[in-house]
Amino acid sequence: MKFNIFKNTVLLFVLAIISCASKAKNKNIENLVLTNTLVDTTLKTSKETKIIVGANQTESYLPLLEKKNIGIVANQTSVIFKKNDTYTHLVDSLFTLEIHIKKVFAPEHGFRGQADAGEVVKDGIDTKTNLPIVSLYGKNKKPSAQQLKGLDLVIFDIQDVGTRFYTYISSLHYVMEACAEQHIPMLILDRPNPNGRYIDGPILEKKNTSFVGMHPIPVVHGMTIGEYAKMINGEKWLAGEVNCELTVIPVKNYNRELNYSLPIKPSPNLPNDQSINLYPSLCFFEGTNVNAGRGTNKQFQLFGSPFLNPSVFSYQYTPIANEGAKYPKHQNKLCYGKDLSEEKQLEHLNLSWLIEAYQNTKNKADFFNNFFIKLSGTSKLQEQIESGVSAEAIKTIWQSDLEAFRKTREKYLIYK
Template identity: 70%
Template sequence: MRFNVVKNTVLLFVLVMISCANLSKSEAKNLKSEIIKQNEVLNKIENDSTIIVGANQMESYLPLLKGKRVGIVANQTSVIFKHNPTSSLEPSNDAYSHLVDSLVLLNIDIKTVFAPEHGFRGTADAGEHVKDGIDTKTNLPIVSLYGKNKKPSPGQLKNIDIIIFDIQDVGARFYTYISSLHYVMEASAEARIPVIILDRPNPNGHYIDGPILEMEHTSFVGMHPIPVVHGMTIGEYAKMINGEKWLANGIQCELNVIPLKNYNHSVSYSLPIYPSPNLPNDKSINLYPSLCFFEGTNVSVGRGTKFPFQIFGSPFLNPKLYDFEFTPEPNFGSKYPKHQDKLCHGKNLILTENLKILNLKWLIEAYNNTENKAEFFNTFFTKLAGTKKLQQQIEAGLNEEQIKATWQEGLKNFKKTKAKYLIYK
């Protein structure tokens, strides 16, 4: 670890000297101050067991950016930690600096920031179209990759030599950041632009579960034949996209993954920054893969409350069996919540044990105890499940054990495929 500190210090000192030649005295002073803060990242690491994210390993990727015109796919989670991250999930300038801000200070020639669902600063609702614009802090152009423009166009890439992808994922197939990853890799491969992935831990990387997506049901919430919970980091997943030739016409992207240090898939990881407005804490992130199925039903997952993806309920569930109550109202991250201003009956899952499997019992029980079963599911459910079979199985009265038994052959084959691309044990 001490060797890494020295390497970072020397490299950053050289960069400061180069950059300062083009800056005013005040700008140079600010830059030196920022570099000192960046060095504190490594100096404050307590021991060799601390996970070090890809973004913190500047000695590995800064040389690759020298003299290059850079595009960055980033959001509010794309940060360089100044000391060990905590589990507060509350932004703090004392805890980290944004990758884009840091690279600008280092005089890296950033041309464009590409923003995924929820936007560059992570403030847009789920499903809300993110608009192009200008970042007020850096004056850099922001190009949305959510809405009509999910894939960077040749025109948006024409002045770019290399792309950095640095976004915190949560390890679920229907979380759209891996779909954005696919399209960025595809566009970059077509334009012959290399991609650097700054890897980050998967908070749900400790298990694999769910039905395998059938390719006739592909959408932006599921593009590849994988289970709901895939158990891979975003760097490993990028390698699988490439290796399995899932990009258009089987093309492959020139890929460079900056791996995590001191990480394995059995290590628990508390995200220091919420990855999207409705995943505000560790509990919501752990429950997300199981509760997201409710997004394809008439049941609320708590959007429009203080506890999104930690509770569920509906006006149509039996209040004698579901004694927890809540009323969704518009709030940050949910301008138009399901069942707005209506009393919902459901369950509070905040105190449940963390899941190590995909839980179907809540979904099955809710279906069995709803007022009108014919209106329980909507068309979005099949996209989330990646198959029509799950809805059919629930409607036919199969229990969780029976349904999961039908997944096992697909999961076995996926694990064999996945093993080829793992970076971590």
């Protein structure tokens, strides 16, 4: 204990000398760097490897913010972690330091993360900081030139879950495009991908492009936000093939084989590790008449419908309005399905639940809706399921496209 106290004291003294030598730093910035260097700002994986997210590496990016007007794309996951499982919001921290934040841009679910999936996020004023909030979900998905006017730098710091239809990467695309057009650089504070251990699913076909699928990638892409931003630039996916000036603050001590537990739920209906792990497989149900747990306390950990055969699906539940699901599918109706909350961790997309539900529904003609093709990114998957093709055969068909994607993806990886 005495050695640790001595070591920290020496470290503080050395850092103080270094920071004092830099006349460019303002006093408040120096204090935050020192504080965050000495406290435990790390998270632990299942292998006890300490991971330091981009936002925690204040010494790397605070000098980039000095004397600049800043815009921040953020939500409830945009935090700086501290000791004893506490954290402060990035916006609140920078605001306290008197960094010149001019506005906050809010993606789906809003700045503080309380809006339902698909619910329009409105412009407004943050009650804590009085900063203007610009919605990037609703009619305005891309910041306008007027909304970016006067900004010198835009920070993007949002926890993603690594799937094509999770709309934070679509917001990333539009922010990059808008910044490139206005010649405004972007700073990405990277975070781990909890589903980064595998790649799976059909590649999106261009004709099925939408906000839940903007790029020719598989459903599970295995990249962090920082890596994905590099791919957007490198593959020239921005309109007019413009290039966004990027700086990525990588996660320290991260590799994609590690299990990473999210300390803050990334959206209202992904409450825990199990839901995040099952989400890539169960989200397909959003394009059917089957409920995927919205309106329960096991969101994306179960599925069911009044139309599924109760002799095959013995598990019963009734969705009701709750936080994150004001109007859940089959609200107040008894559903038959499966509870997957105790399933072992998946390392692949599971199609068997979707196929089993289709094969045991009362009216197959009403099973799929128009949203399914947008989610899957291809009409072929629905056709294959309707034709009785097995999950194994379907996934075999994907392999050549997935191999080509792996080769492209390799150019943009930051982590191994």
